[in-house]
Amino acid sequence: xxxxxxxxxxxxxxxxxxxxxxxxxxxxxxxxxxxxxxxxxxxxxxxxxxxxxxxxxxxxxxxxxxxxxxxxxxxxxxxxxxxxxxxxxxxxxxxxxxxxxxxxxxxxxxxxxxxxxxxxxxxxxxxxxxxxxxxxxxxxxxxxxxxxxxxxxxxxxxxxxxxxxxxxxxxxxxxxxxxxxxxxxxxxxxxxxxxxxxxxxxxxxxxxxxxxxxxxxxxxxxxxxxxxxxxxxxxxxxxxxxxxxxxxxxxxxxxxxxxxxxxxxxxxxxxxxxxxxxxxxxxxxxxxxxxxxxxxxxxxxxxxxx
Amino acid sequence: xxxxxxxxxxxxxxxxxxxxxxxxxxxxxxxxxxxxxxxxxxxxxxxxxxxxxxxxxxxxxxxxxxxxxxxxxxxxxxxxxxxxxxxxxxxxxxxxxxxxxxxxxxxxxxxxxxxxxxxxxxxxxxxxxxxxxxxxxxxxxxxxxxxxxxxxxxxxxxxxxxxxxxxxxxxxxxxxxxxxxxxxxxxxxxxxxxxxxxxxxxxxxxxxxxxxxxxxxxxxxxxxxxxxxxxxxxxxxxxxxxxxxxxxxxxxxxxxxxxxxxxxxxxxxxxxx
Ligand SMILES: Cc1cc2nc3c(=O)[nH]c(=O)nc-3n(C[C@H](O)[C@H](O)[C@H](O)COP(=O)(O)OP(=O)(O)OC[C@H]3O[C@@H](n4cnc5c(N)ncnc54)[C@H](O)[C@@H]3O)c2cc1C
Numbered sequence: 001x002x003x004x005x006x007x008x009x010x011x012x013x014x015x016x017x018x019x020x021x022x023x024x025x026x027x028x029x030x031x032x033x034x035x036x037x038x039x040x041x042x043x044x045x046x047x048x049x050x051x052x053x054x055x056x057x058x059x060x061x062x063x064x065x066x067x068x069x070x071x072x073x074x075x076x077x078x079x080x081x082x083x084x085x086x087x088x089x090x091x092x093x094x095x096x097x098x099x100x101x102x103x104x105x106x107x108x109x110x111x112x113x114x115x116x117x118x119x120x121x122x123x124x125x126x127x128x129x130x131x132x133x134x135x136x137x138x139x140x141x142x143x144x145x146x147x148x149x150x151x152x153x154x155x156x157x158x159x160x161x162x163x164x165x166x167x168x169x170x171x172x173x174x175x176x177x178x179x180x181x182x183x184x185x186x187x188x189x190x191x192x193x194x195x196x197x198x199x200x201x202x203x204x205x206x207x208x209x210x211x212x213x214x215x216x217x218x219x220x221x222x223x224x225x226x227x228x229x230x231x232x233x234x235x236x237x238x239x240x241x242x243x244x245x246x247x248x249x250x251x252x253x254x255x256x257x258x259x260x261x262x263x264x265x266x267x268x269x270x271x272x273x274x275x276x277x278x279x280x281x282x283x284x285x286x287x288x289x290x291x292x293x294x295x296x297x298x299x300x301x302x303x304x305x306x
Numbered sequence: 307x308x309x310x311x312x313x314x315x316x317x318x319x320x321x322x323x324x325x326x327x328x329x330x331x332x333x334x335x336x337x338x339x340x341x342x343x344x345x346x347x348x349x350x351x352x353x354x355x356x357x358x359x360x361x362x363x364x365x366x367x368x369x370x371x372x373x374x375x376x377x378x379x380x381x382x383x384x385x386x387x388x389x390x391x392x393x394x395x396x397x398x399x400x401x402x403x404x405x406x407x408x409x410x411x412x413x414x415x416x417x418x419x420x421x422x423x424x425x426x427x428x429x430x431x432x433x434x435x436x437x438x439x440x441x442x443x444x445x446x447x448x449x450x451x452x453x454x455x456x457x458x459x460x461x462x463x464x465x466x467x468x469x470x471x472x473x474x475x476x477x478x479x480x481x482x483x484x485x486x487x488x489x490x491x492x493x494x495x496x497x498x499x500x501x502x503x504x505x506x507x508x509x510x511x512x513x514x515x516x517x518x519x520x521x522x523x524x525x526x527x528x529x530x531x532x533x534x535x536x537x538x539x540x541x542x543x544x545x546x547x548x549x550x551x552x553x554x555x556x557x558x559x560x561x562x563x564x565x566x567x568x569x570x571x572x573x574x575x576x577x578x579x
Contacts, residue, residue, distance in 0.1 A: 059485070059492050061457065061467050086487045090469035090503070093421070093457025102422060102543030105452045123549050124449050125342040128352050130549040135542070170466035170500070174482070175493040191575050215575050227507045235488070240451060241506060249575035259342060266552060270574045274567070285554060288570050290561040300564045305571070 002078040003027035006047075007068060009058055011038040013083035015150035018047055020143050021081055022151070023112050029075050031162075033058070033067060039159050046154030050075065050162040058087070060171040065094040070164045072099065072138075079117070084142035092142040102134035105142040108244070117141070126240050126263035144244070146187055182235045184218055185243070191217030192247040194238055194265065195225055198254015198275060199294055202231060207298040208253065214305040220245065220264075222255045239264035254294050257282025311379040312478040314439025314498035319479060330381035330476065331438045332372040334405065335428055335459070336365040338389035338396045339449040350550040359392050361399055362448030366511040368504050371474055372442050373404045373512070379476050382406050384438070386431050388424060390416050394529070401522035402514035408527045409434055411535070420544040425458035430535045432463065434528065440481060443503040445470055456503035466496050469503040 004026050006017035014030065021028040030047040032039040039051040050071060056063055068091075072080055080095065082088040084106050096103035108129075109120040116133050119141065123130040134141075186192060193212045199205070212219045220238045225231050238245055240260040246267030253274055255261055262285060265271060273286040276293050283289040290297070311330045313319035318328045340357040347353070361369075372383045385405040387393060389412060397408045409431050419427070432441060441463070443456035453469075460467035473484040477495070485492045486505055496502070514522075532539065561567045 059468075059494055061469070062460070065461070086470050089453045090457055090467070093425075093454030094461050094467070096422070096454065097425065097458040097461035100422075100540075102420070103452075103454055104544065105454065118547070122451070124340075124345060124352055125451070127342065127345055127347065128549045128551050131547045132544055133547070134544055170497040171468065172495045173492055174495055177491040177493070179487075179489055179491065181489055215571060217575070249571075251571070251575065266554075271556060272561075272567075272570060272575070284558070285556055287557040288559050288561050288567075288574075290567055297564060297567075301567065304564060304568045 002076055003029055004079045004081060005029045005031055005068075005072055005075060005077040006081045007031040007033070008083035008085070008088055009033065009035070010083060010085060010087070011035070011041055012150060013085060013088070013145055014038060014042060015045055016145070016148045017081045017083060017143060018042065018045055018151035019148040020110060023110060024079060024117065025112065026079070029077060031068065031071050033064065043157035043159050044153050045151035046157045047151070049157065049159045051159055052162050052164055054164070054166060057169055057171065057173060059173045060169045061090050061094050062171075063167050063169055064091055065098055066167050067164050068095050069098045071162065074162070078137050079139045079141065082140065082142045084144045088142050092140050096140040099138040099140065100136065101138035101140045102136045103140040103142070104132055104134065107141055107143045108147055110143070122240060122263055124259070126259040180233070182233055186218050186220040186236055186238065187243040187245050189218035189220070189245060189247045190249075191215045192238070192245050192250045192265070192268070193217050193219045194250060194252045194255055195219060195221040195231070196253060196255030197222065197224055199225070200254070204294060204298050205231070207302040210302045211251075211298070211305055215251070217251070222261050252282055252286070253298075255282055256280050257285060310478075311381070311476050314479065315437060318437060318439075327380065330376065330379050330440070331435065332375055332381055332383050333432055333435050333438045333441045334365075334369045334372045334383060334385050334400070335432070335441065335443050335455065336361045336369065336385055336387045336400055337447045338387060338393055339447060342448060347551045350553065352549070352551060359389070359396050361396060362444060364444030364446060364448065364504070364506045366403070367506060367508055368442045368444045369400055369403055369405060370509045370511040371504050372440075374509065375440070375474060375476060384409060384435050386410075386428065386435065388413075388416055388427050388431065390414060394527075397527070398519070398522040401525045402519040403512055404514075404518070405525075407525055409530075410527065411530045411532070413532055418542070419539070420542040421452060421454040421458060422543045423539050425455055425462060426537060426539055427532070427535070428455065429459045429462035430537050431530065432459065434530070439498045441465070441499070441501045443501065445503050445505050453503070456501055460501035463501065465499055465501050467501040467503070468494050468496050470505045471502050472505050472508045474502060
């Protein structure tokens, strides 16, 4: 039986892929490109690591896909697991096309039935969950962050050096600008407070923060609140193009509940919504909803909770 | 300093050097999708009958990006799309928003094609556009959002690519783009011709005036069907066994006062105790 190869340039995600690969009942080979520390961490998690070093630019999707294609052929693997972060998603289509492989991205769950790998992903903008599998021999599967736990340290790992043919790049990096990253991850929140456009003014945020604090929760937001209003970093976005959260409780403030948002909180055990519009879609998917103006409710709630 | 457009291939470059003013040709690939706001769910099944078709929101960002480049460097925007018989109507949205012409492939049951099949057809359609410099996609379609198309088409066309792009400038024979990743931004120089996928919200798509909407139908169009194109479309590589809305059994209790709300928060939102 052919094997499974994993690759992500993000080490945390590469470790998650090892866990996913473990489900497939096949030999697992972990590829690592120009990242000695990652190779070591994957080895410590018990993986057979193949480390590629050379003049490769991670920014050149074609080049990375070419390395993966060559490695897959040399290592005799049919299934390639990638991370479905931005880098991984861009890579997956290019690699799949090189291999004439079927490809699924943003995979939220995997079920292995014998030789078939059934994957769940959102469809119709999140309105539905599709169960899909790939029919071609070669398969490229890009798995969403945090679907699997990172592989724990284990024995029996190894690092092998692996050489590939160099290719010419038509993409050059002129500058890299780090983004300031959050120290918290809303995907880990037990209690999640979601700020939507209905919060209306920044003057309401201190009350939201105070309520979050009294509930021991983290504050996330709908997409326009981060991308248009810039109240929060994009890491705080809940939903299809942000974080999928499954908190114990979610308090949703002034979010209409379009599908792309709703997929991000569907996993909450309890969903509570406050919205001035009785017919907002979010109310029909809530356990508790309150029809009210947040400008009135937030100060009162803050006082009552403190 | 930004150098003006100098041509996306050798032929055009030579012409420019001889003093000929070449048009920059930008292809935008757009996907016809059902209007997601209008999909209803019955027995967990999404009901698509009667739902109007439109272009995805991010595809409209891609078009706007193309039109802004054309306005900056003297160019031309061609919309390329694969869809069903209603596409001729849908495409007018793009032509009204300042695309100059369109190339379409129209087939029934086109929505059943998977990414690999669509990529093949789309690449073939793009080849019908002579001497293009840049192909622009959205980061993902509005319905499936799988984000494969730009990458697959770049591979078929043998072009360099950059995804999740939030700004594009043309500099001589290259595009200078900003790629926005989770933890960093990259400024990249990508040699033309190239494929670029833009991130959602990189711009605010223009709303066409009524007179532009009326004139959209008169812009040049080319329509193909599968038999016209000399390609073999392989079998679908991906099978879908079900596509259902998730089951939900929420309580739906209305809270009438802040004190009821506080009650609920204290009992339900404190670690589930
Ligand atoms: C491909 C794609 C991906 C997307 N991904 C995401 C995503 O990951 N996350 C996301 O959030 N969105 C996403 N979107 C956008 C999504 O479709 C919605 O536009 C967005 O979720 C709307 O945000 P909102 O509910 O905060 O704002 P609105 O839709 O404007 O809703 C505001 C709500 O607040 C209520 N309100 C107004 N005033 C008050 C008040 N004073 N008191 C109480 N309530 C009030 C209104 O009744 C309304 O229900 C995506 C869209 C696309 C096309």
